[in-house]
Amino acid sequence: MRIGYYPGCSLLGSSREFNESVKAVCEAIGLELVEVPDWNCCGASSAHVLDHELSVALPAKILAQAEAAGLTEVLAPCAACYSRLIGAYSELEKNPDHKTRVSEIIEMPYTGAVKVVNVLEVLERFADVIQAKAVQPFARKVACYYGCLLVRPPKVVNFDRPEDPQVMDQLAAKVGATPIDWPFKTECCGAAFSVTRTDLVAKLCGKIVDSAVKLQAEALVVACPMCHSNLDMRRPETNAALGKDLQIPVLFLTQVIGLAMGIEPKKLGIQRHMVPVAFNAPTGAQA
Amino acid sequence: MSEQFEPKITAFVCNWCTYAGADLTGTSRIKYQPNVRVLRVPCTGRIDFMLIMKAFERGADGVMISGCHPNDCHYTSGNYHARRRWMVFRDLMDFMGIDTERVTFSWVSAAEGAKWGALVNEVTDKIRALGPNTEQKQLVGLGVE
Amino acid sequence: MSRIGVFTCHCGENIAGTVDCPKVAELTRQIPGVVHSVDYKYMCSDPGQTLIKEAIKEHKLDGVVVAACSPRMHEPTFRKAAAEAGVNPYLCEMANLREHCSWVHEKNEATTQKAADLVRIMVEKVKHDTPLTPIKVPVTKTALVVGGGIAGIQTALDIANAGHQVVLVEKSPSIGGHMSQLSETFPTLDCSQCILTPRMVEAAQHPNIKLMTYSEVEKVDGFIGNFKVTVRKKAKKVDEKACTGCGLCVTKCPNKKIPDEFNEGLAFRPAIYVPFPQAVPNKPTIDTANCTYFKNGKCGVCSKVCPTGAIRYDQEDELITMDIGAIVMATGFKLMQTDKFPEYGYGKYKDVIDGMQFERLASASGPTAGVIKRPSDGKEPETVVFIACSGSRDRAKGVPYCSKICCMYTAKHTMLYKHKVHHGQAYVFYMDIRSAGKDYDEFVRRAIEEDEAKYIRGRVSRIYEEDGKLIVKGADTLMNGEPVEIKADMVVLATAVQSQDRSEDLAQTLHISYDKYGFFAEAHPKLRPVETNTAGIFLAGACQAPRDIPETVAQGSAAGAKVAALFSQDELTREPIVAVVNRQAPPLFSTCTGCFLCQTACPYQAIEQEEIKDRSGRVIKTVAKVNPGLCQGCGTCVAFCRTKAIDLAGFSNEQLFAELMTL
Amino acid sequence: MSSASHHAPHADTLAARVKAATGISLAQCYQCGKCAAGCPVSEEMDLTPCQVLRLLQYGQDKYDERAMRSAGIWLCLSCETCSTRCPQEVEIPKIMDVVRAEALKRGIAHPKSKDILAFHRAFLDSVEQTGRLYEIGLVANYKLRSGHFLKDVMLAPKMYVRGKLGLLPHMIKGTAAVKRIFKRTLGSKG
Numbered sequence A: 001m002r003i004g005y006y007p008g009c010s011l012l013g014s015s016r017e018f019n020e021s022v023k024a025v026c027e028a029i030g031l032e033l034v035e036v037p038d039w040n041c042c043g044a045s046s047a048h049v050l051d052h053e054l055s056v057a058l059p060a061k062i063l064a065q066a067e068a069a070g071l072t073e074v075l076a077p078c079a080a081c082y083s084r085l086i087g088a089y090s091e092l093e094k095n096p097d098h099k100t101r102v103s104e105i106i107e108m109p110y111t112g113a114v115k116v117v118n119v120l121e122v123l124e125r126f127a128d129v130i131q132a133k134a135v136q137p138f139a140r141k142v143a144c145y146y147g148c149l150l151v152r153p154p155k156v157v158n159f160d161r162p163e164d165p166q167v168m169d170q171l172a173a174k175v176g177a178t179p180i181d182w183p184f185k186t187e188c189c190g191a192a193f194s195v196t197r198t199d200l201v202a203k204l205c206g207k208i209v210d211s212a213v214k215l216q217a218e219a220l221v222v223a224c225p226m227c228h229s230n231l232d233m234r235r236p237e238t239n240a241a242l243g244k245d246l247q248i249p250v251l252f253l254t255q256v257i258g259l260a261m262g263i264e265p266k267k268l269g270i271q272r273h274m275v276p277v278a279f280n281a282p283t284g285a286q287a
Numbered sequence B: 001m002s003e004q005f006e007p008k009i010t011a012f013v014c015n016w017c018t019y020a021g022a023d024l025t026g027t028s029r030i031k032y033q034p035n036v037r038v039l040r041v042p043c044t045g046r047i048d049f050m051l052i053m054k055a056f057e058r059g060a061d062g063v064m065i066s067g068c069h070p071n072d073c074h075y076t077s078g079n080y081h082a083r084r085r086w087m088v089f090r091d092l093m094d095f096m097g098i099d100t101e102r103v104t105f106s107w108v109s110a111a112e113g114a115k116w117g118a119l120v121n122e123v124t125d126k127i128r129a130l131g132p133n134t135e136q137k138q139l140v141g142l143g144v145e
Numbered sequence C: 001m002s003r004i005g006v007f008t009c010h011c012g013e014n015i016a017g018t019v020d021c022p023k024v025a026e027l028t029r030q031i032p033g034v035v036h037s038v039d040y041k042y043m044c045s046d047p048g049q050t051l052i053k054e055a056i057k058e059h060k061l062d063g064v065v066v067a068a069c070s071p072r073m074h075e076p077t078f079r080k081a082a083a084e085a086g087v088n089p090y091l092c093e094m095a096n097l098r099e100h101c102s103w104v105h106e107k108n109e110a111t112t113q114k115a116a117d118l119v120r121i122m123v124e125k126v127k128h129d130t131p132l133t134p135i136k137v138p139v140t141k142t143a144l145v146v147g148g149g150i151a152g153i154q155t156a157l158d159i160a161n162a163g164h165q166v167v168l169v170e171k172s173p174s175i176g177g178h179m180s181q182l183s184e185t186f187p188t189l190d191c192s193q194c195i196l197t198p199r200m201v202e203a204a205q206h207p208n209i210k211l212m213t214y215s216e217v218e219k220v221d222g223f224i225g226n227f228k229v230t231v232r233k234k235a236k237k238v239d240e241k242a243c244t245g246c247g248l249c250v251t252k253c254p255n256k257k258i259p260d261e262f263n264e265g266l267a268f269r270p271a272i273y274v275p276f277p278q279a280v281p282n283k284p285t286i287d288t289a290n291c292t293y294f295k296n297g298k299c300g301v302c303s304k305v306c307p308t309g310a311i312r313y314d315q316e317d318e319l320i321t322m323d324i325g326a327i328v329m330a331t332g333f334k335l336m337q338t339d340k341f342p343e344y345g346y347g348k349y350k351d352v353i354d355g356m357q358f359e360r361l362a363s364a365s366g367p368t369a370g371v372i373k374r375p376s377d378g379k380e381p382e383t384v385v386f387i388a389c390s391g392s393r394d395r396a397k398g399v400p401y402c403s404k405i406c407c408m409y410t411a412k413h414t415m416l417y418k419h420k421v422h423h424g425q426a427y428v429f430y431m432d433i434r435s436a437g438k439d440y441d442e443f444v445r446r447a448i449e450e451d452e453a454k455y456i457r458g459r460v461s462r463i464y465e466e467d468g469k470l471i472v473k474g475a476d477t478l479m480n481g482e483p484v485e486i487k488a489d490m491v492v493l494a495t496a497v498q499s500q501d502r503s504e505d506l507a508q509t510l511h512i513s514y515d516k517y518g519f520f521a522e523a524h525p526k527l528r529p530v531e532t533n534t535a536g537i538f539l540a541g542a543c544q545a546p547r548d549i550p551e552t553v554a555q556g557s558a559a560g561a562k563v564a565a566l567f568s569q570d571e572l573t574r575e576p577i578v579a580v581v582n583r584q585a586p587p588l589f590s591t592c593t594g595c596f597l598c599q600t601a602c603p604y605q606a607i608e609q610e611e612i613k614d615r616s617g618r619v620i621k622t623v624a625k626v627n628p629g630l631c632q633g634c635g636t637c638v639a640f641c642r643t644k645a646i647d648l649a650g651f652s653n654e655q656l657f658a659e660l661m662t663l
Numbered sequence D: 001m002s003s004a005s006h007h008a009p010h011a012d013t014l015a016a017r018v019k020a021a022t023g024i025s026l027a028q029c030y031q032c033g034k035c036a037a038g039c040p041v042s043e044e045m046d047l048t049p050c051q052v053l054r055l056l057q058y059g060q061d062k063y064d065e066r067a068m069r070s071a072g073i074w075l076c077l078s079c080e081t082c083s084t085r086c087p088q089e090v091e092i093p094k095i096m097d098v099v100r101a102e103a104l105k106r107g108i109a110h111p112k113s114k115d116i117l118a119f120h121r122a123f124l125d126s127v128e129q130t131g132r133l134y135e136i137g138l139v140a141n142y143k144l145r146s147g148h149f150l151k152d153v154m155l156a157p158k159m160y161v162r163g164k165l166g167l168l169p170h171m172i173k174g175t176a177a178v179k180r181i182f183k184r185t186l187g188s189k190g
Ligand SMILES: Cc1cc2nc3c(=O)[nH]c(=O)nc-3n(C[C@H](O)[C@H](O)[C@H](O)COP(=O)(O)OP(=O)(O)OC[C@H]3O[C@@H](n4cnc5c(N)ncnc54)[C@H](O)[C@@H]3O)c2cc1C
Pocket: C146, C147, C148, C149, C150, C151, C152, C169, C170, C171, C172, C174, C175, C176, C177, C178, C179, C182, C184, C185, C186, C187, C215, C216, C217, C330, C331, C332, C333, C334, C335, C355, C356, C359, C405, C409, C412, C500, C506, C540, C541, C542, C543, C547, C548, C549, C550, C552
């Protein structure tokens, strides 16, 4: 089986390990990723702040490239990219006459033939394969953190429950983890304010990390590079804001699954995290 | 032109709202032009296309259809059907060569005596400006019945 | 050729002031078919009427046109006069020379010409009038009341007390409805059971009321005065006659862990049960879905212990058909489920309950004997947050309308809570306080001023559990939307009032209209609030829209009075202005093509399908047939029919075309 | 009376612009405050989301301007918490976009927006030039634009060590086309 792949900028830079682990897991479950040729940045959270049309045109260009390459479905593992892509897709579906205008701007035909899917959606399709291959159960208590962009706005993404989503929890459970029931699954982490308003990010992340630790989670599991960098890279500021020293690691779901499948930690980029993943046995066996 | 053209206008009005409204125009002694002949029907839902075409065939220069306001229909939904049908009629009328401007659809409630008076004057003036219904001749012999 | 008389009235100066009445009489005399035409000062006066009657006899008139005022004024007067002189009243028409002519135009030739035209129109109509006789239909003086809540009970009692028979059908094992679950009721805080139970008993014992609990309406045919109704009496598996209501079976049933509907899941009941102690009838029912015997053939304890041998495992549902003259719908409402609220936890927090659960907690007969304990751990909640408009006025995820009762019961809940937990604090998040009723706003003020409920104007965004507390995140819009966070022990959602499950199906069974939310539709929102569009079917209570008890009872009595008025006649007389589908011999030929466009157009479901058969009983075709009992004479069907097979008496195609021919 | 004409609503209100750009009618909002209650940053905002909407509802210059001058509009994270829960289906983040754009256009954006804007501009610069985000370039560019030089430099070495920072930008083949997209959208509006 094959599917279009849009890694996005973060996955080539600050979130390389997400890219690495997605690729490793997809290989293991037999899903071939076909990278969208010569893809550009989706505009992230910056384009729409400055110009709405630009924020639609950049994702449309990506989807048009995918369309030209004969793809029908594109996986965007980064939740932020996913959100921009599906947002543009849905807006153009709602106003089909805008498709002509956007095609002019991007100098390529855009018809809306390519669907956008997130990493949870894709992994869910392989849930049974994943379970079967989880030879080294990740037997830890985890707090699955979805952030804002995977489930919202519900009418656009049309995926899982907008409050208290379940899919990541179910996938984590398939590989032996025990997901905790906690209230901060979709509370915003501060998203793009990582650089400009680090203080805010620290405050918002503080609530999230604190709650997970209080409920005895051993790891936070995410599926978004932005969430990851806020929860992981901003940990010093977060801890300072909390007045605590919380060392709970933040893993991508694909890393959790990869570990359970027995994929070598290095191949999954575990070593790249700022908050070290200090499980004694990286295979997930309890210390 | 020495004599000004006096249009003939046929009005189909429902018994419960517009007919009573027109009664109120009278009780209020509000004056309007005498060109309209009112035909009373139970409900605007009763009015079918043939009646309108027949009126034109008989030489009416204009037709008015008036009933209860939406949601106030004495029979709950007759006026709604009438309005929906009018959308279809309009095309058909156009097809038969009659200016759709000659038909006026309106809502006049039992309390709107003044509105009825004003409406009749407005329609009379409009039809007078449109001139006689010459299209009628095409209809006669078509056997609209 | 007809012999028509025209009688032109001066109405003193009212008509004659602008219309030349003698000239109208003269002009109209020349119309073919008119054999007599006179004018007179006051036609409606006694001498005027006498003049008409005598003319009818003298000139052997077979039709009459009175050219006078509006038919809305004197049509009955002149039709009666005509009838007295031997002319069918429907062959007497009026030309409106006053309201539509003399009063609205100047005195001139054109006005007189118009007057003559108006007479001409009516003469042509009369020529095509056919004698009509008022329609009479017999009335079966038994009412069916569907739903045994306070609405149904009130209606049934009122009809029964007027001396008529009533069948009261209730789908659950006991009557009482939601009111039986309430603790105390606004705005007076009297105990709900105390005021309801006597009425339930009265209904059960009334000689004119036949109670059918655990029963549902299956089929309704016929029309006003003459319905045929089939009711399914579901098998209770207990012989009601043999059972003495001793309750032994209930105490001995080993299968005791079934969530108790009456207590809103806050307690358990056995598989054989009486829904609540004051239930009427006070006899048990076996819940076969949960009974061990019905699941695997084992147990049978109830049957063994029953001293009268009343248990009947083999009892089957019964279908009972009856003749009914009028139907009152009183099927009430349901509350939106708490799992419909994603941001409040999809119903997963045990201490986030709905208003009805709070009623049970506050009720002396409830699972906690009236002590306020939260469901999760039985602790007394010290901070309770009430959230108004939960699901109401929420077009995104709930219903857009206001549920009307929750502002009041929420105020009541804060009071009941404060009366029981003196040191407790109640918070209410609300958007508006809707308390328009006698003593209602005073009641709410009391909750705020005396019982110290803290009202915060804003909607709650989220509830989650943390450290054993429910964190309620709201905002105070009276403080510019300042975020407010309250750590609560219990949260009560005033969930939206919705129509009963499957109310649309029921409406279709009865051929009544319903709105887009499944509430039954009244015939007119202001002037016919308890009638439906289907003659003979009435509405009472919360099945029509959210209602509180005072309104429900008022409506129940109103519906009862409507039924009693209907039953005060042995026969119903109706204007014969109804539609008919043509039928010509031989045998029963009709131009109806059976397209049934008319059926879809009729707002009163008056059009039925009828099979035309030949002598050997073979169906030749299916055609439309109007039920004159239901038809209200709007004529919409006529406009829809493409073959002109259906026509409206009194306003037929022929008549209208004849009127148009005068133009 | 003199102030009445000053306050008179006119057609070119911010609400009208919101409607034209997004199709959302400000009248939909019934000021329940649910948005403000759930917004992760409303406590930091000088105007809460519902207050911004309230100001726009007046349809008067004075209040429109207050909304545009607010610092809070720059804090909105577009997290969609508010719009997901709004009972009246008001898409607040989209409205915030319009208000911010107008504030910029009229040159009355709050001074605190500077850093945030600097970041977004730096980000888009990178995309415009290379087609993709060039993180080191972004950080450098942001620092130039905002003047906050040292803030993130401490992190950079750590990121570099973990292989998270590429020193060279990824250039895509279609950079010229991407530049033209910028020109046709952002550029055309000045
Ligand atoms: C939490 C709460 C608190 C309240 N407190 C107050 C208060 O303090 N004061 C006040 O005035 N009002 C109060 N009310 C409102 C009150 O409950 C209603 O006004 C009243 O119950 C409406 O009565 P009803 O008979 O129309 O409907 P219901 O009480 O719902 O009764 C309907 C009956 O019809 C039966 N039924 C349904 N469908 C069928 C069917 N297809 N066939 C046969 N039977 C059927 C049902 O089983 C039920 O017995 C409160 C409501 C709630 C939810």
